[in-house]
Amino acid sequence: MTIRHIVFDIGKVLIHYDPELPYRRIIPDAERRTWFLANVCTSDWNLEQDRGRPWDDAEAELIAAHPDWETEIRAFRAHWHEMVPHAYDGTVSILLGLIEEGRDITFLTNFAADTFVEAQELYPFLKAGRGVTVSGRVRVIKPDPAIYDLHTRTFDLDPEATLFIDDNADNVDAARAFGWNAVRFENAEALQADLQRFDLRLD
Structure with a gap:
């Protein structure tokens, strides 16, 4: 897929x-x-x-x-x-590169609703992509399967055609159990290799 x-x-x-x-x-x-x-x-x-x-x-x-x-x-x-003193420039570069290529990008995050608004002001790239599911707004957190289901329905995702990137192993495992593809984030270089495995090559 x-x-x-x-x-x-x-x-x-x-x-x-x-x-x-x-x-x-x-x-x-x-x-x-x-x-x-x-x-x-x-x-x-x-x-x-x-x-x-x-x-x-x-x-x-x-x-x-x-x-x-x-x-x-x-x-x-x-x-x-x-x-939240700084962004990870390498990952942000990958994110923006995927958006520039026309990839369908969304965010799924465990975050308090009000601090997420602050984060978006500090880091405007968090307003990029098609949208975001913020746990503090929907009142369910990863790795609860309900939040993956909600995100899938909200953004009309095909689970088999979805790749999730998260640093938390439990969240990655839960995404896979739900039916998404998922990789555990370690650093930008490893993420680039993971994307290539899924034939998502950045020029």
Whole structure:
């Protein structure tokens, strides 16, 4: 089956994401910072914003449990833009090259709805392509099969003719189980080789 649709993840594929970056300044002590991110503003806590939970509710929950950390908890959203400091130029070049060739490009991302709007302003290439499914808007996250189904129906994709690019192995496996082709992103050079395997060669 010829690939006709290419679906890009965003975080750690097109733009860098590291929640520790602002906290190196906010909590200078490395041991306290590591504890905070492992026990207070955790990945699981942040994932619920990707699932659609409002930030006010998320902050209130943590502040009630950890009142001594209120300032640091509120800093997560306030300094979120520092967590996405740069794009991956090599991958962005591939993305834009595919769009210039006329390929059908969409995005599928686990992202809070409001921070995604900020990301699009910081990185206008996220407005390129045919459209995007943002987990925080639709209130379902990868690797739930429902989000692949929703994206397929929203953009009228043929699963067998769809190639998905994501850095997370669970998300890649779920996409394959749903019926898409999928590759795990490592770097731009490896992605270029993966695209060639699917006969998607960039000039």
